[in-house]
Amino acid sequence: MTYELFLGDRSFSSWSLRGWLMCEGFGLPHRDTFVGLYSGTMARDLAPLAPARTVPVLRSPSGAVLTDSLAMAETLAEENPEAGLWPADPAARGLARSMVAEMHSGFGALRGACPMFLRHGWTGFDPAPEVIADVGRVQALWSLARDRHGADGPWLFDRYSLADVFYAPVATRIATYDLPVDAGSASYVHAALTEPNLVAWRAAGQAVAYHPLPYANLPAVRGLGTLPWEAAVARYA
CATH class of the missing domain: 3.40.30.10 (Glutaredoxin)
Structure with a gap:
């Protein structure tokens, strides 16, 4: 199939x-x-x-x-x-579904100001208060899931699930734009960005040439410094 x-x-x-x-x-x-x-x-x-x-x-x-x-x-x-795309435990599954639905429909400020960009990291990005608020909400959800159901592992619930799938691009945005997060969220960002499937996805994309490079000339990043992707991810190790 x-x-x-x-x-x-x-x-x-x-x-x-x-x-x-x-x-x-x-x-x-x-x-x-x-x-x-x-x-x-x-x-x-x-x-x-x-x-x-x-x-x-x-x-x-x-x-x-x-x-x-x-x-x-x-x-x-x-x-x-x-x-096992969803957590097996009913309470965990309900929270995972709620978090995925919120990601699907929310966080407009973060998504609008910080488009996914897997070519390199930026240095000196100045996030608007609305972006900081979205990141704060993301961290609260991550912390809630990991505290209740994470079982001391790297993922939001006891094992990799659709919740991690839906928040993976959020982790990339945090690393790309060097957005401030707490230690627990930084650990999750690093786990998400070093997960082998995401690493393979990004590597395959590097072979594609763009002229011009999408999103590289947005006003919010114009004139900013750049950082190799691996170094951008390492900021959250």
């Missing part, structure tokens, strides 16, 4: 990363197709997958087309109960 994933980009598309980790992170067979997110062909590329307009898109072995990441997550969990 092989799923088909339609994705946008490895370096900048946070939702594509989530879609890919939903399959790769739990050993679910999948075939990947990248559409023209930055080349201007995305609408044409997705036309056979109506009603899809954005990435990621998942086509299941039954032929069902899922065009929303939350719908993808629930469908994959439903069709693959043995893979």
Whole structure:
């Protein structure tokens, strides 16, 4: 049973990363197709997958087309109960679902000001108060999950779950823009960014050339210093 994933980009598309980790992170067979997110062909590329307009898109072995990441997550969990995409404990599962839903619909200030950017880190970024507030809320959720259900492991719950999938791009944003977090959150950021699947995803994206590089000339980062990605991640070790 092989799923088909339609994705946008490895370096900048946070939702594509989530879609890919939903399959790769739990050993679910999948075939990947990248559409023209930055080349201007995305609408044409997705036309056979109506009603899809954005990435990621998942086509299941039954032929069902899922065009929303939350719908993808629930469908994959439903069709693959043995893979353990959600925590097994009911209380933990309820919290994980709530956290994923909040990530899916919230944190607009963080997402708007700090787009996912996996090419290098920035130095000297000055986050707005609204971004700091979003990061504070993220930290509160992470701390709650780990304190109640983390079992002293590196993940939000007792093992890697869809909650970690949905918050992985948040961890990249924190490292890219050097956003301030407490020690517990820093430990989680480092675990998320050194997880082998995310490392492989980022490495594959480095082979793609862009002219110009997306997001590199945003007013918020114009004139800032840069830091190699590995050094940006090491700031949270």
